[in-house]
Amino acid sequence: MASTLSMNGEDPVERPDQIRAIIGGLERYNPQAAEVLEAYLAQQCEQKFCDCNANRALLKLYQLNPDRIKDEVVTNVLVKTMTQFPSPQFDLALHLLSPANAKPGPPGKPTSDLAEAVGKLRALNAHLESANYAQFWATLDNDTDDIYADLTTDIQGFEEIIRVRIAQLVSQSFREISVSVLESWLGLNSEEEVVNFVTETCGWKVEGGVVQIPKNAENEAKKTEIREDVNVDMFSRVIKRSWEETA
Amino acid sequence: MSAFQQGMAPVRAMGDVDSDVEEEALVADYKEQVQYGEDDMAELDQQALAQAADDLQARLVQAAQPLDFQATLEAKFQSYDNYCSLFHYILNSEGPVELEPPSYYWAWDVIDEFIYQFNTFSTYRARIARQGNNEEEAQFLRDAPNTWGCYSVLNVLYSLIQKSQIIEQLGAMKRNEDPALVAGPYGTKNLYRMLGYFSIIGLLRVHCLLGDFSLALKTLDDIELNKKAMFARVMAAHFTTYYYVGFSYMMMRRYADALRMFSHILIYVSRTKNFQKNAQYDSIAKKNDQMLALIAICVAFHPTRLDDTIHTALREKFGDELLKLQRGGPESLPVYEELFKKACPKFISPVPPNFDVPESNIDPMDHHLSIFMEEVKTNMFSPIIRSYLRLYTTMDLKKLAGFLDVQPDELRAMLLVNKQRTKQVRWTEGGLLEGEWVNTSDLDYALQGDLIHISEAKMGRKLVDWYLRNLSRTYA
Numbered sequence A: 001m002a003s004t005l006s007m008n009g010e011d012p013v014e015r016p017d018q019i020r021a022i023i024g025g026l027e028r029y030n031p032q033a034a035e036v037l038e039a040y041l042a043q044q045c046e047q048k049f050c051d052c053n054a055n056r057a058l059l060k061l062y063q064l065n066p067d068r069i070k071d072e073v074v075t076n077v078l079v080k081t082m083t084q085f086p087s088p089q090f091d092l093a094l095h096l097l098s099p100a101n102a103k104p105g106p107p108g109k110p111t112s113d114l115a116e117a118v119g120k121l122r123a124l125n126a127h128l129e130s131a132n133y134a135q136f137w138a139t140l141d142n143d144t145d146d147i148y149a150d151l152t153t154d155i156q157g158f159e160e161i162i163r164v165r166i167a168q169l170v171s172q173s174f175r176e177i178s179v180s181v182l183e184s185w186l187g188l189n190s191e192e193e194v195v196n197f198v199t200e201t202c203g204w205k206v207e208g209g210v211v212q213i214p215k216n217a218e219n220e221a222k223k224t225e226i227r228e229d230v231n232v233d234m235f236s237r238v239i240k241r242s243w244e245e246t247a
Numbered sequence B: 001m002s003a004f005q006q007g008m009a010p011v012r013a014m015g016d017v018d019s020d021v022e023e024e025a026l027v028a029d030y031k032e033q034v035q036y037g038e039d040d041m042a043e044l045d046q047q048a049l050a051q052a053a054d055d056l057q058a059r060l061v062q063a064a065q066p067l068d069f070q071a072t073l074e075a076k077f078q079s080y081d082n083y084c085s086l087f088h089y090i091l092n093s094e095g096p097v098e099l100e101p102p103s104y105y106w107a108w109d110v111i112d113e114f115i116y117q118f119n120t121f122s123t124y125r126a127r128i129a130r131q132g133n134n135e136e137e138a139q140f141l142r143d144a145p146n147t148w149g150c151y152s153v154l155n156v157l158y159s160l161i162q163k164s165q166i167i168e169q170l171g172a173m174k175r176n177e178d179p180a181l182v183a184g185p186y187g188t189k190n191l192y193r194m195l196g197y198f199s200i201i202g203l204l205r206v207h208c209l210l211g212d213f214s215l216a217l218k219t220l221d222d223i224e225l226n227k228k229a230m231f232a233r234v235m236a237a238h239f240t241t242y243y244y245v246g247f248s249y250m251m252m253r254r255y256a257d258a259l260r261m262f263s264h265i266l267i268y269v270s271r272t273k274n275f276q277k278n279a280q281y282d283s284i285a286k287k288n289d290q291m292l293a294l295i296a297i298c299v300a301f302h303p304t305r306l307d308d309t310i311h312t313a314l315r316e317k318f319g320d321e322l323l324k325l326q327r328g329g330p331e332s333l334p335v336y337e338e339l340f341k342k343a344c345p346k347f348i349s350p351v352p353p354n355f356d357v358p359e360s361n362i363d364p365m366d367h368h369l370s371i372f373m374e375e376v377k378t379n380m381f382s383p384i385i386r387s388y389l390r391l392y393t394t395m396d397l398k399k400l401a402g403f404l405d406v407q408p409d410e411l412r413a414m415l416l417v418n419k420q421r422t423k424q425v426r427w428t429e430g431g432l433l434e435g436e437w438v439n440t441s442d443l444d445y446a447l448q449g450d451l452i453h454i455s456e457a458k459m460g461r462k463l464v465d466w467y468l469r470n471l472s473r474t475y476a
Helices: A017-024 A033-047 A052-064 A071-082 A089-095 A113-129 A133-141 A147-152 A158-171 A179-186 A191-202 A232-246 B019-033 B038-047 B050-063 B073-092 B106-131 B135-142 B150-164 B166-174 B190-209 B213-222 B235-251 B255-275 B278-301 B308-327 B330-343 B364-379 B382-389 B397-404 B408-421 B464-475
Strands: A174-178 A205-207 A210-212 B394-396 B423-426 B436-439 B443-448 B451-456
Touching: A017 A033, A017 A052, A033 A052, A033 A071, A052 A071, A052 A089, A052 B213, A071 A089, A071 A113, A071 A147, A089 A113, A089 B213, A089 B235, A089 B364, A113 A133, A113 A147, A113 B364, A133 A158, A133 A179, A158 A174, A158 A179, A158 A191, A174 A179, A179 A191, A179 A210, A191 A205, A232 B464, B050 B073, B050 B106, B073 B106, B073 B135, B073 B150, B073 B190, B106 B135, B106 B150, B106 B190, B106 B235, B150 B166, B150 B190, B166 B190, B166 B213, B190 B213, B190 B235, B213 B235, B235 B255, B235 B278, B255 B278, B255 B308, B255 B423, B278 B308, B278 B330, B308 B330, B308 B382, B330 B364, B364 B408, B382 B397, B382 B408, B382 B443, B394 B397, B397 B408, B397 B451, B408 B423, B408 B443
Parallel strands: A174 B443
Antiparallel strands: A174 A210, A205 A210, B394 B451, B423 B436, B443 B451
16 A cells, blocks of 8 residues: 555645746745635645645745735645655644744733644644654544634545555554554544454455554565675776876 | 835945045955956956946945944944845846956855845844834834845845846756856856856755745755855855755755765865864854754764764764763753754744734744754654664564553554654755655664564675775875
């Protein structure tokens, strides 16, 4: 599965020429380009692909023109980058936010709604980056004010994208894993759901409560010896000199 | 360009009666430094009226001079206006202006000083807003939101790049074609070509200061980082380029690439140390230490063998710190913070601060640091995990969790984090952002349920280097 699922959230093949022209030229500084990039983000949210590079161009426009900031666009960009874990994408987006919008202030001090939302998303992202997948789902489920539900509502199939990504990462580290561990990591509610997911979506086998993951380059941990590549070029100067001296 | 006032004559700093005399002295001094030939001057005189040429040359020289550290706000505003009128003259005259840059270093010095002043001005403005106790200056700054504005600075740099068609020229050079064919009427002139070239490096820096690390690296797409590059002839430019490229790589978690950049330039500096003049060397020494601090951070994230010269310098300068980073755990966090603060660029905000609510203005450095520290925290147990795994070929997860005094689930997360981070994008060819996913660690493992299978790549002996060194030693 790891090989078939392409993960190019930085420069995806889906990127249209119009967007390529904007982010590759000076048009990326034109405040009017924000509308085009916003529409493109909406398209990414619906069609389940991710163009982090173009989304950063949008955040950059917001950085330079704070009066244009749309809170829900900023949070949508962050949620989209979150699906790329583990990667620096979420951080790269955060770096472009104004410090005042990037995290809520100390308790008791009023901060903007955006800062509150970004703080929530940072907490969620930290679970994914630190591979605390069970906590990620627990945080999502324990959403008493429906904040996370609101923040992720525009991103089609958010939970499914995360689940598939976790499974992919598991396949890169595990040869076998117990169904119960996977249940908490995939945020599923019964062993039956796990069995269904891994057999149908991942094509793995389950035997006696243990999920068998096919061999791949990542989960083999083969012994290797790193040898030095020796070629003639490395000695070219010595050879040249000795040639010149004898000649 | 909106910020450019039409037909502005350069006005001198207020209350500076002797500035004419001083400026003359300065010009004379500089001319001597760069061994300005009398012939060149004579030629210039023929091209324009003697007075006008002198004035313009003086302005060119002036633009490359550092502003006094304690310059008043008026002087900073004045300096901005001077830059605007100079760049306006260079960019918006009818056709290319017939001026020769005073020296090879001049174009770099101008761009460097221009960005440095933009940087310090933004920092100063933010501090006035944050402290909120200097109403007079705050009002002054509030009334002029576009002075040293981010859009104007970017505009100058991009305009110089476009006018000089430097991107096209560099492309032609890369294809081994004659750059003059694509240089256009402006780009064939030294003045434009060099300003355009160093504006690219200026952009790298500005993007990095604003926290846009990938765009910073993207900016250098057309410049090949090698000894033949134009910037390599100007030491300060060479140095600055590698610092910002290395830093941007680090922020993109490309530690192997960051280390390659820092190592390259530090080795180069150590080799040229003896020819550098004192004043220049001071600023280089400071940046040198900053890069060593960054190397410490990168090598903690990505353990690797360093060049001997660098390793020695690192142990001398940050020996204790490095040890703490390499040990990991919560105790390493303050050390990461300290080193980052010491070595990061002076980040700025691209928009004017809010003077009415002083406490709403957070230092951009704290912002970037907090994001960076998130990743540090995520990885802080990796050194500990690695040191244990090296001891075994197979290990039971619950047993190891017992050694480390953590829950099995926590250990699973740590194992995943460490394994995921050993894969990094590493540059092989093409633009700086290009690269391949490679496994950067000699330690690998996979889990079979709760059984950890560990394999360590063995390093074969490296003999080529040994042979070459001894051959040259014996037969030199």
